[in-house]
Amino acid sequence: MKVPASNFDPTGWRYELESALEAPELAAFDTTEAPGPEAAAAAFRVALCLGYCRLFGVELPADIDGTLPAREAMAAAEELIAHINVLVQEARELPSRWDTAPPGTEQEYCADLLQACMDSWAAFLAISEAHEDCVIQREPEAQEFDRVLDRLLDALDHLDDTLREPEIISLLATLAGSALLENWRRMLGMPDRGFVPWWLDGTLERESQRIEAESLAAWRQLQALGKVPAPKRPADLPTPSTIQRHSAAAILDIPVDVALAAEPADEAPPVPAILQWASPDGRWIARLSRPRQVPAGGRLPLEFLDSAWQPAVDLCGQPVWLAGQQETIDAQARASFDVQSLQNALPAADQPLTLEVGKERTEWQAIQSE
Amino acid sequence: MSANNFDMPQSKAVVWHDLPDPRDPNAPGGARTQLVLERWSWEHILDKHVLPGREPWGDILSLDTFRNLRRSKSPANFGDPMVADAIARLESQVRQTLQRPLVLLLEVRRLGQSRPNPSRVWMLVLPSGAVAYVHERKKGNRLATCYFPAYSLVNSNRGFRWRRVASSLVLRYAIFDTQRSALLLPTPDTVRFSPRKGPVRELHSAIRFVTPASWGFCPDLEGCPWRGRLGEWSAAETATARSRRRLKPRRPRATDEDEQELNS
Numbered sequence: 001m002k003v004p005a006s007n008f009d010p011t012g013w014r015y016e017l018e019s020a021l022e023a024p025e026l027a028a029f030d031t032t033e034a035p036g037p038e039a040a041a042a043a044f045r046v047a048l049c050l051g052y053c054r055l056f057g058v059e060l061p062a063d064i065d066g067t068l069p070a071r072e073a074m075a076a077a078e079e080l081i082a083h084i085n086v087l088v089q090e091a092r093e094l095p096s097r098w099d100t101a102p103p104g105t106e107q108e109y110c111a112d113l114l115q116a117c118m119d120s121w122a123a124f125l126a127i128s129e130a131h132e133d134c135v136i137q138r139e140p141e142a143q144e145f146d147r148v149l150d151r152l153l154d155a156l157d158h159l160d161d162t163l164r165e166p167e168i169i170s171l172l173a174t175l176a177g178s179a180l181l182e183n184w185r186r187m188l189g190m191p192d193r194g195f196v197p198w199w200l201d202g203t204l205e206r207e208s209q210r211i212e213a214e215s216l217a218a219w220r221q222l223q224a225l226g227k228v229p230a231p232k233r234p235a236d237l238p239t240p241s242t243i244q245r246h247s248a249a250a251i252l253d254i255p256v257d258v259a260l261a262a263e264p265a266d267e268a269p270p271v272p273a274i275l276q277w278a279s280p281d282g283r284w285i286a287r288l289s290r291p292r293q294v295p296a297g298g299r300l301p302l303e304f305l306d307s308a309w310q311p312a313v314d315l316c317g318q319p320v321w322l323a324g325q326q327e328t329i330d331a332q333a334r335a336s337f338d339v340q341s342l343q344n345a346l347p348a349a350d351q352p353l354t355l356e357v358g359k360e361r362t363e364w365q366a367i368q369s370e
Numbered sequence: 371m372s373a374n375n376f377d378m379p380q381s382k383a384v385v386w387h388d389l390p391d392p393r394d395p396n397a398p399g400g401a402r403t404q405l406v407l408e409r410w411s412w413e414h415i416l417d418k419h420v421l422p423g424r425e426p427w428g429d430i431l432s433l434d435t436f437r438n439l440r441r442s443k444s445p446a447n448f449g450d451p452m453v454a455d456a457i458a459r460l461e462s463q464v465r466q467t468l469q470r471p472l473v474l475l476l477e478v479r480r481l482g483q484s485r486p487n488p489s490r491v492w493m494l495v496l497p498s499g500a501v502a503y504v505h506e507r508k509k510g511n512r513l514a515t516c517y518f519p520a521y522s523l524v525n526s527n528r529g530f531r532w533r534r535v536a537s538s539l540v541l542r543y544a545i546f547d548t549q550r551s552a553l554l555l556p557t558p559d560t561v562r563f564s565p566r567k568g569p570v571r572e573l574h575s576a577i578r579f580v581t582p583a584s585w586g587f588c589p590d591l592e593g594c595p596w597r598g599r600l601g602e603w604s605a606a607e608t609a610t611a612r613s614r615r616r617l618k619p620r621r622p623r624a625t626d627e628d629e630q631e632l633n634s
Contacts, residue, residue, distance in 0.1 A: 010552045011537065012586065012598015016530070021615045023527070041526040050617075066617025083524040086424055090520045097418065102411075102514035104478050104491050105503050107572075109520075115538050116521035133621055183546040183553065244479075244561055244575060278573070365479075367561050367573060 011187065014058050017049035021064070029071050040075040043068070044083075044123060047076035047130075051122030054129070056187050070141040073130030077152045080123050084155040087116050091162045098171055110172050111180055113163065114199050118184065120156060121197055127152065160198065169207055172199070176208035216283075216306070244366040245352035246275050250290050251300075251323065251342050252349050277355045277364040284312050286355060286364060288322075299336040302355075304329055321356040329357075381448040383408045385510070386461045392473040392492060392580045405464065406510040407457065413446045415516050421445070425518040429498040429528055430463055431456045460516065463496040466605040470584050472532075474539055477576040488575070493539060497606035499531030501539075529607030533600050536585060540596055543577050552595030555579060555587050 009015065020042070028039035035043070047068060053060055068076065091113055098106045131149050135142050163169060175181060185200055277286040285305045302322060304312040311333035318329045323345045327335040346353070355364045384407045394400035420427045421440055428436040435456050439445045447453055467473065472495045477488035490506035502516040518531075521538065525531040544553040545560070561575045579585045586600040 009598070010546075010596070011541075012596075012600075015599055016533070018614065019530070021617070022613070023615075026615045038526065041524070044524060045527060045530060046615075046617075063614075063616070066620050069618050079524065086523055087520060089424070100414070100418065102414070102503060102505070104489060104505070105515055108501075111538075111542055112519040112521055115519070115541075119521050119524075130618075133618065136621070178542070179545060180542045183541050183544070186546040186548050244573065365573065 009058050011052070011056060011058075013049055013052040013056065014060060014064065017046070017053060017060070017064060020045040020049045026072070029069065029075070035071070035075050040079045043072040043076040044079035046072065047080075047123040047126040048119055051124065051126035054125050055122050057189070067133045068126055068130040070130060070134040070139050070145055073127050073134070074141065074145055074148050076123060077127045077148045080120060080127070081152055081155045083116075084120060084159050087113065087120075088159055088162050090116075091159070091168055094171055095167050106171075107174055107178075110175050111178070114172065114175060114180070117159070117163070117197065117199055120159070124152065124156065164198070164203075169204075170211055173204045173207035173211060176205040245354060246277075246366045247349065248323070248346040248351040248353045249349035250275055251339070251353060252346055254291065254294055254339055254343075275353070276367045278367045279357065279364050280362060284315065284357075284364075285367075286357075294339050298339050300339055300342070301334050301336045302327075304333040304335075315357070318358050319361075321354070321361060323353055381409075384412075384448060384457055384461075386464065389465055390468040390471060392468060392471050392475060397473075397580055398469050398471050403511060405504060405513050406507075407460075407513045409446060409448060411513055411515065412448075412457070416445050419515075419517040424523060425500075426498070426523070426526070427518075430496070430500060431459050435459065463498060463500070463605075464494060464502055464513070467494045467496050467502070470603065470605075471580050472536060472584050473580040474543060474585075475576065475578040475580060476543070476574050479573040479575070488573075490576075495532055495536045495539065497532055497603055498528060499525065499535050499606075501535060527607075529603075532603065532606050536600055537598060540579075540585060543574075543579070544596055547593065547595075550593060550595060552593070552597075554596070555582055555594035 023042035023045065025036075025038040025042035026046070028035045029043070050068065052058075094109060094113065097109050101109060128149070131145050134145050163172065181200060181204070188196065188200070190196060190200065275288040275290060278284070279286075283306065287303045287305065288300060291300070302320070304315050306312045306314070312329075313331065313333050315329045315333055316331050320327055320329055320335045322335075322337050323342050325337055325341050325345055327337055329335050353366075355366075356362060357364055386405045386407070388402050389405060390398035391401040391403035392398075393403075416439070419425050420431075420436070423440065427439075431439065435452065438452050439456055442450070442452065444450060445453060448457070474493040475490070476493075477490050479488040492504040492506070492511070494502040494504065496502060496516070498518075499522050500516055500518045503514045505512050505514045519535055519538065522531050522535055525534055540553060544556060546553050556577045556579075558576070558578075560577055561573055579587065582589050582594055584600070585596070586598050587594045587596050
């Protein structure tokens with residue numbers, strides 16, 4: 001069910017805008033004196049909240065909606081320029097911060113920077129809307145506003161250029177595939193949206209794939225030279241009790257008796273879930289599309305992919321066990337399993353669904369299901 | 371504010387006792403825990419976040435202490451009363467966060483590495499808008515770092531800053547459901563596959579917002595959607611009723627007219 005536009009405030013930005021408009025510091029713009037830093041910060045906060053409402057399509061009631069007055073908008077722009085200068089410094093320090101960050105916090109620095117980019121974009125939207133209005137209405141501040149906006153655009157370009165320097169973007173690319181980017185895209189209504197900034201247009205994903213491809217090439221080169229460390233001993237691998245596993249319910253819930261039904265019972269998608277696993281070294285992914293009903297032939301295909309999401313043809317010929325049922329990975333990096341045999345092998349829905357690959361039957365780890 | 375205990379040999383660490391344990395289902399009630407701030411973690415916080423001066427540490431440490439720390443020749447000396455005061459103020463913020471609570475718990479498992487057990491991480495949003503990271507350890511839970519995220523630096527309003535930081539973490543760990551137009555609370559079995567540098571990847575699992583309502587989730591609604599209304603936090607700000615400023619009337623824009631035409 002679609003949420004009525006008037007109630008659409010999934011990220012609370014309307015609420016934040018209401019709060020921002022209550023800042024007493026904004027009263028400084030009612031005088032002829034130059035606004036102080038507190039007033040400029042309050043104006044920036046209004047620009048940020050208003051810009052996010054525009055970005056995410058939040059409908060505003062008449063008493064809240066509007067355009068930033070020119071003086072507030074110029075002060076917000078100056079504040080944003082100062083902020084961008086700090087961000088450029090933060091971005092330049094990202095590589096050294098990454099190297100010295102406590103484990104588990106490195107990516108947070110990258111996410112923080114992209115969050116700052118989103119904020120800059122949102123605030124810029126509100127500021128440029130105010131600029132357009134100021135120019136069209138031929139307000140006395142128009143010329144001065146032109147100059148401020150030019151400087152803001154230069155600052156934004158400078159930030160973009162800095163973030164896209166090879167050493168920095170290679171770290172930002174670690175966010176490719178993250179929930180953060182995916183959530184932003186969904187909230188912005190992509191892919192239908194016209195303009196999207198570079199951090200959401202696939203640039204980071206392409207950079208990530210490039211790095212992965214380079215890493216793999218280097219790995220293979222080392223393998224060829226015999227310089228790759230010995231394979232992990234079984235004792236080094238995750239113990240069975242620590243491995244994440246999917247539940248057998250995913251297989252047992254597939255209704256076998258409607259396998260050859262001509263039409264699905266409703267208009268639900270034919271594949272309600274995709275189960276995924278990752279190899280212990282993180283090089284390979286396995287994906288099993290769990291259908292709503294058994295496909296013709298009664299077999300489920302399990303795909304194997306490499307880090308670039310291409311068929312993992314290097315695994316061709318390897319044995320694979322799903323719930324203990326053995327098959328072999330074919331030349332298209334697939335193995336298909338008989339649903340009835342899988343269901344017979346799984347005693348109960350709360351039992352684990354294991355995937356083992358290779359002659360040593362290495363168990364792979366369950367990862368986020370789609 | 372409880373007193374710091376410098377009860378490790380040669381003051382190499384500070385232990386904060388009797389804190390609400392966010393892992394307890396009844397948090398902030400129930401079990402109590404303690405955190406250790408080791409000197410090298412404090413040095414990391416100082417070198418990377420406090421001393422450069424870009425982050426608003428005056429909001430945690432007080433402006434005087436912040437200035438004194440930046441001038442001090444031995445800001446990492448736990449025996450210095452000024453440093454002890456700074457650490458007590460940091461402890462106070464951590465305690466207030468655990469008391470609210472506003473904590474994100476998760477397990478991090480790095481694939482391609484030999485260590486089989488996951489690291490357990492706590493992320494704490496402090497009333498000042500800084501984020502503190504705690505690593506669970508057998509020897510004691512350790513405060514690994516604490517800093518103000520880059521995007522929060524522009525927000526001088528503390529009440530707004532902590533909400534921005536909390537919202538940002540929700541965006542990273544919740545899932546936006548387009549059908550419901552809402553960010554939903556991750557379920558206990560949600561596993562995040564997080565790509566990392568080169569062939570190394572991380573799995574994030576057991577993601578738990580403690581407690582969902584204090585993060586702005588609505589447990590009474592189906593799917594526990596996030597509505598971004600984190601409410602007030604007396605530790606962060608004092609709310610006062612103010613009149614709301616009006617913006618300029620919005621001039622119809624070309625895109626608005628197009629939409630109206632389409633709708634009609």
